[in-house]
Amino acid sequence: MVIRVRDGLIMPNELVLRGFDELLKELADLAEGSKRESEPILLQHAREAMAEVVSAYPSVTGELRAGVRIVERQAHGVAALYTLVTSTWYAHIYEFGSVHQRPRPTFLPISERERRDAVAAVADMVEAKGLVVRVKRD
Numbered sequence: 001m002v003i004r005v006r007d008g009l010i011m012p013n014e015l016v017l018r019g020f021d022e023l024l025k026e027l028a029d030l031a032e033g034s035k036r037e038s039e040p041i042l043l044q045h046a047r048e049a050m051a052e053v054v055s056a057y058p059s060v061t062g063e064l065r066a067g068v069r070i071v072e073r074q075a076h077g078v079a080a081l082y083t084l085v086t087s088t089w090y091a092h093i094y095e096f097g098s099v100h101q102r103p104r105p106t107f108l109p110i111s112e113r114e115r116r117d118a119v120a121a122v123a124d125m126v127e128a129k130g131l132v133v134r135v136k137r138d
Contacts, residue, residue, distance in 0.1 A: 030129070034125070034126060034129070035079070037125055038122045038125060041118060041121045041122055041125060042081075042082050042118050042122070043070075043082055045114045045115070045117055045118035045121065046070045046082040046083075046084055046114070046118075047070065048114055049084050049110055049111045049113075049114035049115075050068055050069070050070055050084055052110045052114070053068050053084070053086075053106060053107050053110050053111065054068050056106045056110065057094075057106060063088050063090075064086070064088050064090075064091060064094060066088070067086040067087040067088030067091060068084065068085075068086050068107075069084075069085060069086075069087070070082050070083070070084055070085075071083045071084075071085055084107075084111045084114075086107060091107065094106070095107055095108060
């Protein structure tokens with residue numbers, strides 16, 4: 001707090017804050033650094049999900065297994081984003097079933113579990129920097 005004196009009169013208290021430019025730069029650096037550090041964590045979880053889905057799918061023609069891949073998406077801001085996809089035209093029938101086939105939930109449960117684990121791992125990384133993460137799930 002700074003007390004200003006002008007012409008011998010004490011002016012009302014004035015609070016002068018400095019360092020906002022430096023703080024903004026540090027926050028931007030923290031965000032960008034965290035993004036770089038989170039990318040390998042997220043990619044590892046995407047690879048683990050892919051390996052588990054591929055091994056869980058049956059190998060009749062090999063089409064279901066061959067259709068699973070990881071797509072790196074262009075994220076906005078400080079996010080890194082990897083998406084597990086399947087390009088096999090009948091994967092949804094295998095997953096959800098039809099009038100002729102019972103559902104075999106495989107892709108969604110595995111990918112969702114790995115996504116949640118990835119979020120928790122990134123939260124742990126952020127906490128290791130001294131920040132507080134209140135909720136480790138989305």
